Each structure stands twice: as structure tokens, then as C-alpha cells.
Amino acid sequence: KQEVTQIPAALSVPEGENLVLNCSFTDSAIYNLQWFRQDPGKGLTSLLLIQSSQREQTSGRLNASLDKSSGRSTLYIAASQPGDSATYLCAVKAGGTSYGKLTFGQGTILTVHP
Amino acid sequence: EAQVTQNPRYLITVTGKKLTVTCSQNMNHEYMSWYRQDPGLGLRQIYYSMNVEVTDKGDVPEGYKVSRKEKRNFPLILESPSPNQTSLYFCASSSGDGYTFGSGTRLTVV
Numbered sequence: 001k002q003e004v005t006q007i008p009a010a011l012s013v014p015e016g017e018n019l020v021l022n023c024s025f026t027d028s029a030i031y032n033l034q035w036f037r038q039d040p041g042k043g044l045t046s047l048l049l050i051q052s053s054q055r056e057q058t059s060g061r062l063n064a065s066l067d068k069s070s071g072r073s074t075l076y077i078a079a080s081q082p083g084d085s086a087t088y089l090c091a092v093k094a095g096g097t098s099y100g101k102l103t104f105g106q107g108t109i110l111t112v113h114p
Numbered sequence: 115e116a117q118v119t120q121n122p123r124y125l126i127t128v129t130g131k132k133l134t135v136t137c138s139q140n141m142n143h144e145y146m147s148w149y150r151q152d153p154g155l156g157l158r159q160i161y162y163s164m165n166v167e168v169t170d171k172g173d174v175p176e177g178y179k180v181s182r183k184e185k186r187n188f189p190l191i192l193e194s195p196s197p198n199q200t201s202l203y204f205c206a207s208s209s210g211d212g213y214t215f216g217s218g219t220r221l222t223v224v
Contacts, residue, residue, distance in 0.1 A: 032211065032212070034212050034213065036215075041202075041218075041220070042217065042218065043204065043215050043216055043217040043218045044204065044215040045215075046212055046213070046214065046215075049211060049212040051211075089157070091157075091213075099144075099145045099162075099164055099208065099210060101147075101159055101162070101172065102147075102149075102157075102159070102206075102213060104156050104157040105156070106154075106156050107156070
């Protein structure tokens with residue numbers, strides 16, 4: 001059974017810092033990995049999608065890497081801003097089919113203070 | 115705009131009163147799914163559908179029903195809601211790559 005763990009559970013940083021969020025998964029047979037952002041009580045916004053054959057994806061100040069063999073992904077946020085404050089969720093899609101189930105981590109609660 | 119639309123956003127109901135949460139997507143996605151999110155338990159899959167008239171159970175299907183009569187719609191039905199179904203519910207759709215999620219439905223069963 002796939003298990004996804006996110007570390008740290010919570011992170012508080014001053015504005016401007018570069019930071020790294022970690023995601024690990026137990027079964028390396030994944031189809032892809034997706035990072036989401038969730039604001040309190042709101043829906044999930046997709047940030048980055050990494051296919052199992054890819055090593056990284058970038059969007060603006062965000063960079064996500066994937067090391068499938070070791071079961072790890074990191075989300076790097078450059079020059080953090082108060083507007084980045086949210087919960088960040090990592091989700092892996094089961095391998096073998098493009099319609100596999102998503103398994104989520106518990107999330108990292110990020111607070112960026114001015 | 116490509117999106118998944120859920121209704122209602124908020125719902126308070128009483129135990130045993132049947133309810134339906136609607137979900138519609140405008141992206142012509144074949145795959146749709148329902149998740150619930152609970153503190154300490156994260157997001158868990160309730161049901162999913164690979165295409166019209168094809169549905170299957172996820173990890174926590176007890177107490178829920180779904181139907182997929184049209185490609186765009188995937189309603190979640192609670193025939194006899196109970197307080198342990200109080201949760202934040204999300205509908206999602208996918209073309210086979212990334213998932214798009216709705217804004218969520220916060221359900222309270224008293």
C-alpha cells in the first residue's frame with residue numbers, strides 16, 4: 001500500500017527566504033507526482049506535475065524535483081512571500097495506468113511572515 | 115475556463131436526510147473521483163469513475179453512492195447521512211495526467 005509522508009508538518013519563515021518542502025513515498029512504481037496548494041477551507045490548486053520519467057519541473061518561483069528510485073520529491077520555493085502561506089500537498093498517482101488513484105501526504109503548513 | 119464545479123459549497127443537514135452533492139466538469143475528462151478530507155486523516159478517495167456508467171469503490175465508500183450517466187457529471191449521494199460523514203468533500207477530474215479539483219463542499223451532519 002502506497003504511503004506518502006511530507007516533512008516538515010509545519011514551517012514558519014520570514015519573507016524572502018528560499019525553502020524546501022519534502023515528500024517521500026514508499027512504492028516507487030508511480031505514474032506521476034503532483035504538488036498542490038490549499039488555502040484554508042478552500043480547494044486544491046495544482047502547482048506542478050512531474051511525470052515518472054521526468055526529473056524536475058519549474059513554474060515561476062517554484063521548482064519540483066523527483067527521484068523515483070529513492071521515493072522522494074522536493075518542492076523548492078524561491079524568495080518566499082506572505083502570499084505563499086498555505087498548505088502544500090504532495091500526491092502520487094499509482095503506476096500502471098494513466099487513471100490511477102492519487103495518494104496524498106498530510107501536507108506542510110507554510111507560514112511566511114513579513 | 116476549465117474547471118470542476120461543485121454544489122453546494124456549504125451544507126448543514128440532519129441525520130438520515132438524503133442529500134446529493136453535484137459535480138460537473140467542462141474539460142471532457144473521462145476520469146472523475148470523489149475525495150473527503152478530514153483533520154489528521156488527509157484526503158481519502160471515496161469513489162471513482164473511469165467513464166460513463168463505469169464506477170468503482172475507493173478507500174472509504176461506505177455510506178456513499180455515485181452515478182455517472184453523463185461524462186460531465188458525477189454526483190455524490192448520501193442516502194442516510196450520519197455525523198461521521200461530516201467532512202470537506204472534493205470532486206476531481208483528469209484526462210490521464212494531472213488532476214483538477216473542485217472548490218470543495220463542506221458538509222455538516224447534525
